[in-house]
Amino acid sequence: MKEDKKTLERMLRGDLSWEQLKPIIADQKDSNRFDMIIEILQEKLKWKEQIILPLHEHLYIVSKGAKRIVKCDCGYEFGDYKINWKTKCRIRVRDTIEQIEELYPKDMGSDPKWEELREYYCPGCFSLLDVEAVPPGYPVIFNFLPDIDKFYEKWLGRNPPDKG
Amino acid sequence: MESKGIGWDGKSLKEMLEESEKRIEEKKSYYGIERLSLKEENPFKYERAYASLRGALVSARETALHVAASPIVTEIGELCFGLYTPEGDSIAVSTGILVHIHTMSEGIKFMIREGYEEDPTINQGDIFLNNDPQCGNVHTTDVQTLIPIFWEGELIGWAGGVTHQIDIGGITPGHTLVSSIQRFDDGVYYTCRKIGSNDKIWRDHMINAKKAVRSPMYWELDEKCRLAGNLMIRDAVYEFIESEGIDYYKKFIREAIEEGRQILQKRVKERLIPGRYRASSFMDLPMKHQAWVPIARVDRMANHPVEIVVKEDGTFSLSFDGASAGGANAFNCDKGAMEGGQWVLLTQILIYGDKVNDGAYYAVEKDYPLGSWANPGDPYLSYQAPWGNLIPAYTTMMKCLSYGLFARGYREEVVPGYGFTGDSIQGGGVYNAGPLKGERWMLSTFEISGQGLGASAVRDGLNWGYAMWNPESDLGDVETWELFQGGIPYLSRKVKPNIAGYGKYRGGGNYGSVAFIANSEKVEFFAGREGLVFHGSGGMHGGYPNSTSYRLQATNTNLKEIFQNKLDYPISDDDTTNGEFERFLQGDIERKPIGTIYPISLQNYDIIHFSESGGPGYGDPLERKVGSIKQDLDDGLYTSEIVRRVFGVISEFDDTAKEWKIDIEATNKRREVIRNERKEKSMTFEDFWEYERKKITDGSLYEAVKVMYSDSLNLSKKWGKEFKQFWKLSDDFQMEVK
Numbered sequence: 001m002k003e004d005k006k007t008l009e010r011m012l013r014g015d016l017s018w019e020q021l022k023p024i025i026a027d028q029k030d031s032n033r034f035d036m037i038i039e040i041l042q043e044k045l046k047w048k049e050q051i052i053l054p055l056h057e058h059l060y061i062v063s064k065g066a067k068r069i070v071k072c073d074c075g076y077e078f079g080d081y082k083i084n085w086k087t088k089c090r091i092r093v094r095d096t097i098e099q100i101e102e103l104y105p106k107d108m109g110s111d112p113k114w115e116e117l118r119e120y121y122c123p124g125c126f127s128l129l130d131v132e133a134v135p136p137g138y139p140v141i142f143n144f145l146p147d148i149d150k151f152y153e154k155w156l157g158r159n160p161p162d163k164g
Numbered sequence: 165m166e167s168k169g170i171g172w173d174g175k176s177l178k179e180m181l182e183e184s185e186k187r188i189e190e191k192k193s194y195y196g197i198e199r200l201s202l203k204e205e206n207p208f209k210y211e212r213a214y215a216s217l218r219g220a221l222v223s224a225r226e227t228a229l230h231v232a233a234s235p236i237v238t239e240i241g242e243l244c245f246g247l248y249t250p251e252g253d254s255i256a257v258s259t260g261i262l263v264h265i266h267t268m269s270e271g272i273k274f275m276i277r278e279g280y281e282e283d284p285t286i287n288q289g290d291i292f293l294n295n296d297p298q299c300g301n302v303h304t305t306d307v308q309t310l311i312p313i314f315w316e317g318e319l320i321g322w323a324g325g326v327t328h329q330i331d332i333g334g335i336t337p338g339h340t341l342v343s344s345i346q347r348f349d350d351g352v353y354y355t356c357r358k359i360g361s362n363d364k365i366w367r368d369h370m371i372n373a374k375k376a377v378r379s380p381m382y383w384e385l386d387e388k389c390r391l392a393g394n395l396m397i398r399d400a401v402y403e404f405i406e407s408e409g410i411d412y413y414k415k416f417i418r419e420a421i422e423e424g425r426q427i428l429q430k431r432v433k434e435r436l437i438p439g440r441y442r443a444s445s446f447m448d449l450p451m452k453h454q455a456w457v458p459i460a461r462v463d464r465m466a467n468h469p470v471e472i473v474v475k476e477d478g479t480f481s482l483s484f485d486g487a488s489a490g491g492a493n494a495f496n497c498d499k500g501a502m503e504g505g506q507w508v509l510l511t512q513i514l515i516y517g518d519k520v521n522d523g524a525y526y527a528v529e530k531d532y533p534l535g536s537w538a539n540p541g542d543p544y545l546s547y548q549a550p551w552g553n554l555i556p557a558y559t560t561m562m563k564c565l566s567y568g569l570f571a572r573g574y575r576e577e578v579v580p581g582y583g584f585t586g587d588s589i590q591g592g593g594v595y596n597a598g599p600l601k602g603e604r605w606m607l608s609t610f611e612i613s614g615q616g617l618g619a620s621a622v623r624d625g626l627n628w629g630y631a632m633w634n635p636e637s638d639l640g641d642v643e644t645w646e647l648f649q650g651g652i653p654y655l656s657r658k659v660k661p662n663i664a665g666y667g668k669y670r671g672g673g674n675y676g677s678v679a680f681i682a683n684s685e686k687v688e689f690f691a692g693r694e695g696l697v698f699h700g701s702g703g704m705h706g707g708y709p710n711s712t713s714y715r716l717q718a719t720n721t722n723l724k725e726i727f728q729n730k731l732d733y734p735i736s737d738d739d740t741t742n743g744e745f746e747r748f749l750q751g752d753i754e755r756k757p758i759g760t761i762y763p764i765s766l767q768n769y770d771i772i773h774f775s776e777s778g779g780p781g782y783g784d785p786l787e788r789k790v791g792s793i794k795q796d797l798d799d800g801l802y803t804s805e806i807v808r809r810v811f812g813v814i815s816e817f818d819d820t821a822k823e824w825k826i827d828i829e830a831t832n833k834r835r836e837v838i839r840n841e842r843k844e845k846s847m848t849f850e851d852f853w854e855y856e857r858k859k860i861t862d863g864s865l866y867e868a869v870k871v872m873y874s875d876s877l878n879l880s881k882k883w884g885k886e887f888k889q890f891w892k893l894s895d896d897f898q899m900e901v902k
Contacts, residue, residue: 011576011622014669014789021623025576029434037573053437053571057621057668057705057783090846093855103810105662106740107757108711113866114448114465115697117708119846126842128706128784133698135446135465135869137860139890144567146439154476155433 002030009040034156047075050161053146058127059085061148063162068148076124084142086130089120095136112136170281170312170319171250172414177276177286177319181251194253194422194526202412202419213408213416214256214519220400221245221258224325228393234330234382236339237389239644240610241636242328245393247401248272250319253522255417260635261306261328262511263504266525268308268324270300270500275310275356284358288314291360291391293369295332296353297547300500304351304548305332305339309390313398315410321417323397325390330608330648331592333377334548336763338590339608342692343762344494344548345460351548352376363395378592379606424515424523429478431514432527435577436568441472443560447553448696448868449493454762460492463868465697466537467876468557469883472564482506482561483531486883488875490540495552499539502532505554508633509561513577535879549692552760555584555633559700559780562618562632566704575621580704582632583615583672583777586693587713591763593651593687605651607689614639616664616672616779619707624792625664625672625779627801639675639776651684652772656735659800660775666810667707667781668788673801676775678735680723687766691715691774695759699777707781708810713759716743716773721751723769737773738803745773785811786835790826797824812838857891860899867902874899 003011003024010016011024030036038051041060045051049062055070061081062071070078070085078085094100095116100109103117110117110133118140120130132141152160169176175183187196203210225245229237236242244260252272257265271294280286292310295301301308306326313321332351334341344350352373359369365387373387374380405413449464467488474480490496497505503525510524532539537553559581566578592606614637617630631637642654660676681687693699698709716737726733726748734744745753749771766772793813796802804815804824812835814827847855859865865873877884877899888897 014622016622018623021576029574031434033573037575054573055571087849089849090842091849091852092842092846093852103666103708103806104711105806107714107755108662108740110698110712111696111757113696114869115446118852119842121842121846126839128786128842130706131703131708133446133702133709134444135467135697135872136865137856137869137873137891138444139887141442141444143443143564144439144441144571146437146571150438150476155438 002032005036005040008036012040045073047071052148052161055144056129058122058129061146068162072122072124072127074122074125074127076122082145084140086120086140088123089129090123090126092119092121094119170286172318177250177281178279181273181276184251188526194425194523195418197418197422200419200423202416203423210416213404214420216404217247217256217400220397221247221256224393224396224400225258225260227396228325228389231385231392232327232382232389233385235640235644235648236330236608236610237327237386239640240613240634240638242610242634243326243389244635245323245325245397247397248322248324249417249421250321252276252322253421255321255420255521257520261326262635263302263508263633264306264308264326266507266522267300267302267306267500267504268310268326269522270503271308271310271356272322272324274299278356280356286312286319287361288312289362290358291363291365292356293354293359294356296355297498297500297550298543299356302501302504302554303340303550304334304353305329307354307386307390309387309394311394311398313401315402315405320410320413321401323394325393327386327390329377329379329386330382330606331378336688336690337378337592337606338690340549340551340588340590340692342494342549342690342760343456344546345455345457345492346546347544349548350546365391378604420519421521421523424519424521425527426523427518428510428515428524428527432474432478432480435514435572435574436474436565437571438474438476441474441564441567442470443563443701444469445556445560445701446697447495447556448694448758449495449552450696450758450760451493456762457492464491464493465868465872466495466553467872468553468560470557470560470564472561474568479527479529481529481531484536484538484557485531485533486876486880487533487536487538488872489535489879490537490542490545492545494546494549495537496540496545496547497538497550497554498547499532501547501550501554502538503530505558506530506561509558512632513562513565533879551586551633552692555586556694556700563701563704570621576623578621578704578782579618580702580707580782581618581700581780582630583617583674583710583779584693584699585612585615585631585633585777587691587759587774587776588612589689589691589772589774591688591690592649593681593684595651595683596685597683600650605649605684607649607652609640609645609649610634611639611677611776613637614674615777616674616710618665618671618779619667619669619782621705621782622669624669627672628674628776630672630779651682651687652679653682654679655733655771658736660736661738661800661803662806663711663775663778664801665703665708665710665778665781666785667703668783668785669707669781670788670796670801671703671707671710671779671781674776674778676736676773678771678773680771681766681768684768688763689766689772690761690763691759693759693777695757700780703780704782706784708785709780710778713775713777714740715756715758715761716745716754718745718749718751718753718771719766721749721769721771723749723771734771745771786838790828790831794824794826808834860891860893863900870899870901874901
């Protein structure tokens with residue numbers, strides 16, 4: 001199924017009903033989707049750097065000079081995409097019962113002796129970018145490290161946007 | 165004189181298996197196949213052939229399930245059938261509980277490797293039974309029947325069927341026993357045993373088997389159900405061969421598997437991004453104050469780190485390197501369980517709707533570290549409730565692949581995780597009144613088949629209608645459960661608020677139920693689910709995990725008087741700080757923050773509360789549309805206080821209109837307050853690093869957490885090295901444990 005740009009824009013805004021979304025989920029995928037989504041996202045952004053890969057609801061790997069960096073839609077730059085962007089965040093640790101029970105009813109959240117909540121915020125806009133539920137002392141998890149060159153060159157059959 | 169093998173062209177099955185494995189290794193394709201010649205030459209015939217086998221398997225399942233009597237099989241559909249090559253690779257599968265399609269493959273291969281061809285021999289009409297996790301099963305409660313299929317003296321394949329039992333004769337009644345700590349607690353074991361010939365189950369086997377479980381009627385009918393399905397599959401294979409010819413059949417079954425392998429590679433290239441994906445989940449085993457046997461009286465926490473590397477050719481590796489150790493508990497997983505789990509995830513995320521067979525299995529490299537909960541390497545441990553680790557652990561795979569799906573633009577496919585198909589209240593008792601007086605009833609509610617699904621990147625998660633691990637996404641009818649567990653009738657089943665994981669898109673919500681003991685004696689009750697940790701790997705991109713489980717029960721109650729006087733009784737536990745149990749009941753009311761409890765005794769008019777799992781959320785909750793929040797409130801999915809605290813939405817119930825109203829201005833102010841709190845209460849990564857590192861070095865971690873780290877550090881040099889590098893610890897750092 002080939003979705004038009006307008007439909008995809010509505011999907012990204014969360015405006016499609018289940019009846020509209022279901023065929024998009026169930027049908028064959030449109031092979032042009034990647035490029036269409038990047039086009040839509042690029043138009044929305046207030047900054048000019050070229051998106052290389054959408055990484056997150058708010059974060060993008062973009063081309064900045066000779067570098068590939070992670071950038072928030074608010075404009076905050078997290079630096080080299082090969083370094084976990086979470087290590088550039090502002091972080092709140094919820095490791096007491098009181099802090100857990102600010103969010104979850106009694107007995108319906110973790111026991112902080114066993115597991116704490118870590119909230120990762122963008123230092124620019126303070127959007128909540130990630131929540132980790134991990135035991136105290138667990139290393140920060142680096143969720144996704146894409147192989148950008150392999151993706152573009154071997155799978156899409158073209159150079160990445162920053163390599164012409 | 166050397167006897168002729170029962171395989172193709174006089175080969176033994178062992179020779180066939182060795183040749184198959186050699187070709188796969190050398191050519192990196194199934195059986196060394198280089199082109200799908202049958203599909204290329206006549207795609208219509210090829211597709212029709214596959215559809216006919218697939219149709220026969222589905223038909224066999226749909227017919228056979230009516231032979232069974234257990235509601236777990238008939239209502240929830242906990243059965244499936246598969247057709248296998250002579251070497252044991254699955255060609256096509258029915259609908260149903262797909263975790264077992266690859267597990268039966270391992271069972272067949274076990275028999276081949278162990279020389280069953282010579283002793284006890286494999287003949288037309290033989291029937292084999294298997295439920296041993298050491299040779300391709302998840303836990304003893306899943307029972308497999310396997311039959312060989314011969315054509316003109318050659319073994320040309322196997323048919324296999326599996327059903328989930330209500331009881332397996334373990335240390336306590338039930339199907340997923342949390343108090344089992346060694347193999348000898350797990351219930352009756354059948355390790356690929358011949359139990360029949362000439363298409364008939366031997367009488368001595370059936371007599372023994374029925375005495376080995378607490379639900380003999382269900383056992384007998386389940387056995388007949390599996391055999392009936394297998395015989396239907398065998399007939400369908402004969403019809404296929406009569407129509408297409410044996411040569412076509414032999415070539416077709418191998419090409420269909422190779423196509424399954426190729427499909428996975430193509431799908432990976434279509435949907436994902438090459439690279440490295442990681443996520444971790446955890447599980448609590450709070451046994452210190454519960455276990456009956458001294459060695460098991462410890463609190464433990466399981467570490468489920470997953471790394472997926474998607475490669476240039478579309479294959480990928482899946483590693484649990486860094487997993488913590490197995491031990492004296494029921495949550496150990498053997499290879500069959502892990503591979504079955506991987507299979508379920510693949511069929512749900514990537515290879516649904518096409519050639520679903522063992523081809524996909526061959527496109528994935530696996531690493532289940534020896535000594536870990538994912539491969540303890542000790543056959544004498546218990547493998548009775550591997551789901552305790554398996555279910556949360558594989559949420560990581562779903563989350564990992566979702567990062568790729570998102571980056572590729574397929575946001576509608578993103579799912580950070582699924583609800584825990586657990587909290588299966590279990591046990592049973594004996595009727596002491598009524599027409600069934602003296603009869604045993606089994607408590608095996610399979611409401612676990614209706615869980616909340618995680619949110620996607622473009623919509624909310626499905627409420628109470630998803631089960632990653634079970635075939636029918638259905639809570640089941642209360643009336644049906646009460647038919648076979650009449651000693652514990654429901655007082656209510658209603659939507660329970662605040663279960664759904666928070667986010668821009670919330671996870672699926674779910675129900676809570678209240679039930680009481682009636683007309684019974686000798687009642688045992690237990691349950692298993694996370695409680696002290698959040699389920700799975702949590703939310704994604706700012707979404708929160710769904711709420712944890714807890715236990716609530718009331719004993720020595722005045723429920724009998726309440727009924728006689730027609731007074732209010734508890735039908736929910738919507739407010740855990742001011743609950744209906746406390747307000748309406750007199751008696752001993754016990755709340756525990758844990759989800760997994762050992763069996764306790766209950767008496768008539770004792771009451772339990774239980775609830776199913778929600779799904780994790782996606783995105784920042786402050787970005788959730790206020791219209792969606794209003795709907796959540798109207799649907800009872802969240803309370804106004806949680807909505808205020810988490811989503812920053814101020815609401816009030818309109819008694820006249822009987823609906824919730826949102827105060828937009830107050831909401832905007834509240835959301836600003838939360839944003840400011842984020843600034844005030846957060847710290848830089850450098851401060852965070854110092855703060856967290858101290859927890860490692862000052863010895864203050866809880867013992868279960870320390871042991872988890874110690875296990876992972878000892879079992880994996882790689883995981884240990886990264887851990888030490890992250891916290892800048894010395895190379896010889898060890899976690900001190902008692």
